[in-house]
Amino acid sequence: MNLGHLSDLYRQLILDHAQHPHHRGQLATANQTVNLNNPTCGDVIELSVELKNDRVADIAFNGDGCSISQASASMMTDLVKGQPIAQVRAEIATFLEMLMNDPEVEGADELGDAAILATVVKFPARIKCATLAWKALEQALGEAQQHE
Structure with missing residues (x-):
């Protein structure tokens, strides 16, 4: 398969994740809610966990x-849904390492669809x-851990 096709x-x-995001909405059962924004481009997220x-x-x-922010949230x-918190923390660390330092980081292949976002490093x-x-x-x- 050539690189252009890949x-x-x-x-x-x-685009599929961005146009048809999974788990979009709010949770009535959420015990953690975080609102963040990216002031450089206007992305806003409210995460219910x-x-x-x-x-x-x-x-x-x-x-x-x-599209990238919405797809990333969907992926x-x-x-992470249903996973142990310790595993989720490891996946967050791997994802952030992949995008911020090393696109070939060990464990990236365990990120499911989110592993393809390593291509974003070409666009800082x-x-x-x-x-x-x-x-x-x-x-x-982190906030949940502080309240334990």
């Missing part, structure tokens, strides 16, 4: 933004778009 597949997957029994029992997001929610201005939802989840988990 790039087209990545673009299509990002239900943490129960040391797991991300449920997760949803609302907000507006570019992230698919990945878009890194904040891709990491917004992940940073919101990181903040939600």
